[in-house]
Amino acid sequence: MPKQKKKCDEAQRKWFEDALERIKKATGARTQVQLAEVLDVRQSSISDAKRRCSIPAEWFLKLYRSHGLDPDWLADGVEPVYINASKAKIPADTILREAPTPYGRMNSRGRVVSVSSVAGAQTESNTWAPQPLEELSIPESFFRPQLQVIRMDSANMEPVIARGAFVGIDQAQKQHPDGDIVAVHFPHQGLMIRRAYLRDGEFLLKADNPQHSDLTIPAEEMAERTLGRVIWVLQNLAPM
Known part of the structure; x- marks a missing residue:
């Protein structure tokens, strides 16, 4: 009997949606097509990530290299937004006014x-x-x-x-x-x-x-x- 795929629970889905929203705000990607171009992946890869409620580690590395973004901020909203601000495409203040915060999350510090x-x-x-x-x-x-x-x-x-x-x-x-x-x-x-x-x-x-x-x-x-x-x-x- 084939092994059933594990479904995301509500907390995992909320984490994923918030993290993906931060990625979109910081890169200016408004659609899945634009996001796939920024990440240099196929659209199917983004769909797979949504099903798993999991963001691949290589995405964080790519976004650091291309946009100077801090993986901790992308994953959990923990500032600073940029590790390398010289690569910033959008001012941090603008992003922080629009991006969701992780307040109330079980793993918040x-x-x-x-x-x-x-x-x-x-x-x-x-x-x-x-x-x-x-x-x-x-x-x-x-x-x-x-x-x-x-x-x-x-x-x-x-x-x-x-x-x-x-x-x-x-x-x-x-x-x-x-x-x-x-x-x-x-x-x-x-x-x-x-x-x-x-x-x-x-x-x-x-x-x-x-x-x-x-x-x-x-x-x-x-x-x-x-x-x-x-x-x-x-x-x-x-x-x-």
Whole structure:
């Protein structure tokens, strides 16, 4: 009697689909035909990989050689995206905004990071410096080389960000698209977490909670006083 082929379980299929999506985003391949051309394989090879929920190791090697991509990121979403960034075809920030993350996966790894107060170490200074309060374990995919985690001490962004929430700020991202949530430093007050909107030569920093007032800051000061962009929030949804 012929041996039956082992079927993929749900977790294996999810892993495969996420990894394949990362490959497509990083190479710009939109169809199976384009993907086969990038990998220099037959379309039937991709169909076979889908049936097995398995990506051949030589694909990762090819993508490293052709695009400089990190096999760990392709397989599990663990940054950095590129080992050899000189071969990058697409900016890493663009890929990370679009590619799925492995949060919640059984084999996801964690990393311990320091958590600072919103006020920082020197409240009277013109620049913000962290004041460590505690440590927090986060999924590896949440980590960034210039990540700063703070503990929210205000209700001004509720219900999106609750008082007491852990807020991840990427200090490498200081652009201000309208509506993005950013962390901006105000001397004597510390970091203010607000949605930023450019209006008539100044930035309007809006609170999501209508009980809290909005702030304004001259556009020419925004870059210097911006710590970074809020990229994730960890908080309890139910009252303790």
